[in-house]
Every structure is written in structure tokens, then in C-alpha cells.
Amino acid sequence: MxxxxxxxxxxxxxxxxxxxxxxxxxxxxxxxxxxxxxxxxxxxxxKRLEVLNDMYNPRKKTxxxxxxxxxxxxxxxxxxxxxxxxxxxxxxxxxxxxxxxxxxxxxxxxxxxxxxxNPLRDIEIINTELILADLSAVERRMAKTSKMAKSGEKEYIEELQELELLQNSLEEGKNIRQLDLGEQGQRLVKELQLLSxxxxxxxxxxxxxxxxxxxxxxxxxxxxxxxxxxxxxxxxxxxxxxxxxxxxxxxxxxxxxxxxxxxxxxxxxxxxxxxxLDLITFFTAGEKEVRAWTVRSGSSAPEAAGKIHTDMQRGFIRAEVVSYDDLIASGSISDAREKGLLRLEGKEYIMQDGDVCYFRFNV
The missing domain is CATH 3.40.50.300 (P-loop containing nucleotide triphosphate hydrolases)
Structure with missing residues (x-):
């Protein structure tokens, strides 16, 4: 990232x-x-990593x-x-x-x-240059799509309409990030690597x-x-x-x-x-290491496990999860387990910021 x-x-x-x-x-x-x-x-x-480090006293903190x-x-x-x-x-x-x-x-x-x-002028200079670069990229794509749309194929006609929307917005001086785009618009933005x-x-x-x-x-x-x-x-x-x-x-x-x-x-x-960047942090903790890991918001438990090792994602069975707040309030992982705060989550579980996890897998 x-x-x-x-x-x-x-x-x-x-x-x-x-x-x-x-x-x-x-x-x-x-x-x-x-x-x-x-x-x-x-x-x-x-600061949560520091608190977990004090709780587990591991050989390594990452x-x-x-x-x-x-x-x-x-x-x-x-x-x-x-x-x-x-x-x-x-x-x-x-x-x-x-x-x-x-x-x-x-x-x-x-x-x-x-x-x-003049900070506003400086902001405008950079935003304008990014918008102009995007406009150039959109117009190049439009020239290509216009030729394809003459065949009457729905796919190219719809793409041309989406490109015209982008073109109009850019000509008005709007950054693309300010637009509410549908699935096709988002796809085009990604393909064209639009800067704004x-x-x-x-x-x-x-x-x-x-x-x-x-x-x-x-x-x-x-x-x-x-x-x-x-x-x-x-x-x-x-x-x-x-x-x-x-x-x-x-x-x-x-x-x-x-x-x-x-x-x-x-x-x-x-x-x-x-x-x-829409990132969240989850933790793994034990005697060997306390470590913070990064995943995108909305990532599943297997995807989070894959950040540690691809084998863990491929052979994912389940995750033992406790929230950071519940763990700290409990005082230890064993007390959190006794209080029923340690949960077993499957493949559909969506990771939350501050989750403290142990992943079980088999390959």
C-alpha cells in the first residue's frame, strides 16, 4: 500500500x-x-500493540x-x-x-x-494538472470506443456513455473521486488509472x-x-x-x-x-511474537490469514477471535475464553479493526 x-x-x-x-x-x-x-x-x-506487548511479554514485537x-x-x-x-x-x-x-x-x-x-492556487494547480491528464486519457479511450460503438454492440455504446459522463465532469473541473460512479464507471477508472x-x-x-x-x-x-x-x-x-x-x-x-x-x-x-487507504489492523499474539497486520476494510478471515502465509488462506479451517477491547478488559486470553468472549469464526467472517486472532488451518 x-x-x-x-x-x-x-x-x-x-x-x-x-x-x-x-x-x-x-x-x-x-x-x-x-x-x-x-x-x-x-x-x-x-498504542494497542504496546499494550499487547506488555500483556504477552513476547520475544519479538512487530x-x-x-x-x-x-x-x-x-x-x-x-x-x-x-x-x-x-x-x-x-x-x-x-x-x-x-x-x-x-x-x-x-x-x-x-x-x-x-x-x-497562496495555498488555494497551489491546490488548484495540482488538481488541474491531474484533471487535464485524466481528460486526455478519457478522450483517447473515447476515440477508440466510438469506432467500436458504430457496430451497434451494446457493450461499446454503454461504455461510450460512461466515458462521456467522465469527460463532462472533468471538463467542469471536477475530480473523479467526487463522482458517484456505477460498476462500469469504476471499472473504467481503474483501467485508465485516472489520477483524480x-x-x-x-x-x-x-x-x-x-x-x-x-x-x-x-x-x-x-x-x-x-x-x-x-x-x-x-x-x-x-x-x-x-x-x-x-x-x-x-x-x-x-x-x-x-x-x-x-x-x-x-x-x-x-x-x-x-x-x-481504507486499511484496518488485526493482531496475532503469543510468547514468540506480538504482531500487527494490515488488511483492507471488508477483508474476510481467510484473506487475513493469507497475509500471514498463503498456506493459511488455502487451508483455512476457522479463526479464534477476540476483540482487543474485550481482551484487555478480561486481562488475559484464558479469562476472555472463560467469559465466552473468544469466538470461533468461519470463512465468511469479516475482519474488524482490533481483532486479536489465532488461525487454524490444514494443508
Whole structure:
């Protein structure tokens, strides 16, 4: 599961990526510092894993992860090949969701590609380029489908109607993710890898002095725009997060406490990205290891078992399941079993976030 970090040049994308991954990606003050995308695997913060670790005291503790991809800064005209246009757009096609970093800070030492700070304009530039790229893809498909539809075959006539709907919406400046599409429309979106269909969160990169305070005017503008798309906004100071990332766990905790913060901005970004991808976490726990696993919301028990090993999915018999809350309230797995809170679930069971599982299988 990959989440692409996008934005105009010099908005703090690579600084954020560095803080997320401590990977040392380039973060220089000039456009196109990031050319080939950097990929970092990041642990998903989850206090439940820590509690389970204390309960079982295993030899190993393993968190679940999410991948972040730092994609080159986009400029106006990317859909027509400006800047790193085509390469940039191709990299976005490879991710499942998008985190758009929006500059909401002022710093005369950090240039802006358009000369001044205007977050709504920046958002519009990127959204417009994605929409134009999608429009081009839809029109190419329409040209092909139109020829096939002349045969009178219902399949091609219906597809052409769906493509016209997409074309009209894109020409009106609407992102595909804002449309309520039927099964055929969703199929076309997937086949054409439409960029504006990808779910999005906006990351408002603010001044260091604004951390822990009320939203500044620029952040308020971003929130208002995001509300119109039913999208989330996370505010961070990428520079501060980069500094925190260099501290050990205890020092970072003290730093956050001094600033009156319960968690880092990075944790909020990671959690928001995880939720954006429609992912849930289940756990396995024992003396050897306590581990968090990721599946898509709506996954069945056999599919979850397959995340551990394909043989477990192939030979799935049943799952022993207890919710995290019930397990913690009981104090131990044996007490949960005695109270009837440990359930036996079959192949049709749909996994819930926080399930603690033991899978039985035979191959």
C-alpha cells in the first residue's frame, strides 16, 4: 500500500519524507530536487500493540507498516510535459492514494515557484494538472470506443456513455473521486488509472511558531476547500517534525510535552494515510511474537490469514477471535475464553479493526 507525497516544488515534501522515514532524501531549495521517487517504509503508530506487548511479554514485537513515496515537485503545465510532467504523473499512477503538501508558511529564504504564498492556487494547480491528464486519457479511450460503438454492440455504446459522463465532469473541473460512479464507471477508472480518482489528504505545512495554535488564515482556506471534497486536513511543521525525528524516543516525548502536544504531526500523517487507504489492523499474539497486520476494510478471515502465509488462506479451517477491547478488559486470553468472549469464526467472517486472532488451518 503506497501513499504518494505530492505538491509544488519547495513546499516541504522531501523535508516531510525525511522526517517520516529518516531516509535522508534530498530536500534542497530548488525545483526538481526530487527526480526519481524515494520510497520509505514507515511503522504505523498503534498504542494497542504496546499494550499487547506488555500483556504477552513476547520475544519479538512487530508493528505494521505503510509505504510513503516522495514524488517530484509538479509545476503548471505538467500534463503537457512541463517540468518533469510525464514522469511525475506516471509516479502518481503507481500509488493508491495521495497526500498533497500545501505550503502554509512564510519564509523569505525558501523560494516559491510562483513567487508568493497562496495555498488555494497551489491546490488548484495540482488538481488541474491531474484533471487535464485524466481528460486526455478519457478522450483517447473515447476515440477508440466510438469506432467500436458504430457496430451497434451494446457493450461499446454503454461504455461510450460512461466515458462521456467522465469527460463532462472533468471538463467542469471536477475530480473523479467526487463522482458517484456505477460498476462500469469504476471499472473504467481503474483501467485508465485516472489520477483524480485517487483518495487524497491535504497536509498543511505551517510555520514553526504556529504549532499548537489556532489555524492561520491559510490553513482555514485549505480546510474549507477540503470540506468541499470530503477530504481530511493534517497540519504539521515539517521542519519541526524533521528535528523531532532526530531525537530518541524519550527526548521526542519530552519535546512534545513541552509544546503541549499529545502526539507528533508525523503520527497524525501516518494514521490519516492509513485510514485514507481504507486499511484496518488485526493482531496475532503469543510468547514468540506480538504482531500487527494490515488488511483492507471488508477483508474476510481467510484473506487475513493469507497475509500471514498463503498456506493459511488455502487451508483455512476457522479463526479464534477476540476483540482487543474485550481482551484487555478480561486481562488475559484464558479469562476472555472463560467469559465466552473468544469466538470461533468461519470463512465468511469479516475482519474488524482490533481483532486479536489465532488461525487454524490444514494443508
Amino acid at each position: 503506497k501513499l504518494g507525497i505530492v505538491g509544488l516544488p519547495n513546499v516541504g515534501k522531501s523535508t516531510l519524507f525525511n522526517a517520516l522515514t529518516k531516509a535522508g532524501a534530498g530536500a534542497e531549495n530548488y525545483p526538481f530536487c526530487t527526480i526519481d521517487p524515494n520510497v520509505g517504509v514507515v511503522n504505523v503508530p498503534d 508493528p505494521t507498516t505503510i509505504e510513503f513515496v516522495d514524488i517530484a515537485g509538479l509545476v503548471k503545465g505538467a500534463s503537457k510535459g512541463e517540468g518533469l510532467g510525464n514522469k511525475f504523473l506516471a509516479h502518481i499512477r503507481e500509488v493508491e492514494a495521495v497526500a498533497q503538501v500545501v505550503r502554509c508558511f512564510t519564509d523569505n529564504n525558501v523560494t516559491h515557484v510562483d513567487g508568493d504564498i 480518482a485517487k483518495p487524497i489528504i491535504y497536509i498543511a505545512n505551517i510555520d514553526e511558531g504556529d504549532v499548537g495554535t489556532a489555524d492561520n488564515e491559510m490553513v482555514s482556506q485549505v480546510r474549507k476547500h477540503a470540506a468541499g471534497e470530503n477530504a481530511r486536513v493534517v497540519t504539521i511543521s515539517a521542519k519541526i517534525e524533521a528535528d523531532i525525528a532526530e531525537l530518541d524516543e524519550e527526548e521526542a516525548g519530552l519535546f512534545l510535552e513541552e509544546m503541549g502536544l499529545k502526539e507528533s504531526g508525523l503520527d497524525r500523517v501516518i494514521t490519516a494515510g492509513y485510514e485514507l
